[in-house]
Amino acid sequence: MDHGMMDDAASASPGPDMETPPPPEAGSGPPRAADAIWGADAMRASREDLQRTHGDFPVFWFQGDRFETQVRGGADGYLWDLQGYYGGPTSRFWFKSEGEGTFGEQxxxxxxxxxxxxxxxxxxxxQAGVRQDLGGPDTTHAVIGVQGLSPYQFEVDGALFLSQRGDLTAxxxxxxxxxxxxxxxxQPRAEVNLSAQDIPRLGIGSGIDSVEVGVRLRYEFIREFAPYIGIEQSWRLGGSADYARARGEDPSVTNYLVGIRFWF
Structure with a gap:
């Protein structure tokens, strides 16, 4: 071992167990002691600059979480799932859009x-706001929900929707x-849709309306751009399955997925 390294090791701090503890009066002063000396007006600009330096400034973020082609028995389809926000670390404006369809149809x-x-x-x-449905019957919903990161890094997004006709879904x-x-x-992913009542005009039955379970394998050429492949199984359940059969649709569908995920 180099003698210089030995000298450095000998002179290093012995660690937190042997450090001199802080004096009892540490932290007992006013939280903004400088205000008492210079005045709150004089310190306001410095405090606001410190907040901006440590992250309290607006940021724009946009992500295409799912932007894909769905290959399935019968007619192939497409799906988009976009979201983004503008704002600071504690308050933001969010915008989201989802949709799907079959190629060659509305x-x-x-x-x-x-x-x-x-x-x-x-x-x-x-989160609270409004949702406007653009496909099918014209419907506007009031929205309240939560979105965040749970333990073990699960990204969770849950919401309640109350339409102008009084229909409650989740x-x-x-x-x-x-x-x-x-x-x-x-990326494993699951989605559950529920309804408090039958909604015949939307083909939704009360209880669990639909369940989707899938997995996507993506490769990040760069962090902001990642193509993926995957497979997803969806089921319409209960009254929703009956509505689907009445329209000549299969309530259980397997989709093979090819898409891209991007953000900026």
Missing amino acids: IEDAEVQALYARAIAPFWDL RIEGEVDQRITQRLIL
């Missing part, structure tokens, strides 16, 4: 959401990234 389902979000805990936002989504390598990522 869009089956499409929606746009505009939400105000406020942080209620580390990694969790409370949606819960969850996904998690499992890194195989630094660039190859496996």
Whole structure:
């Protein structure tokens, strides 16, 4: 061992157990002691600059979480799932859009959401706003929900929707990234839709309306751009399955997926 390294090791701090503890009066002073000396008005600009330096400034973020072609028995389809926000670390404006359809036909389902979000805990936002359905019957919903990161890195998005006709529905989504390598990522995902009542005009039955379970394998050429492949199984249940059969649709569908995930 080099003698210089031995000297450095000998002179190093012995560690937290042997450090001199802080004096009892440490931290007992006023939280903004400089105000008492210079005045609150004089310190306000410095305090605001410190807040901006440590992250309290607006940021724009946009992500195409799912942008894919769905290959299935019968007619192939497409799906988009976009979201983004503008704002600071504790309050933001969120916008979301989801939709799907079959190639060569009109869009089956499409929606746009505009939400105000406020942080209620580390990694969790409370969201409230409106949702407008663009495919099918014209429907506007009031929205309240939560979105955030649960233990074990599960991304969770749950919301309640109350339409202008008084119909109450809910949606819960969850996904998690499992890194195989630094660039190859496996993402299991699940979604459950529920309804408090039958909604014949939308083909929705009371209880659990639909369940989707899938997995996507993506490769990040760069962090902001990642093509993926995957497979997803969806089921319409209960009264929703009856509505689907009445329209000549299969309530159980397997989709093979090819898409891209991007953000900026």
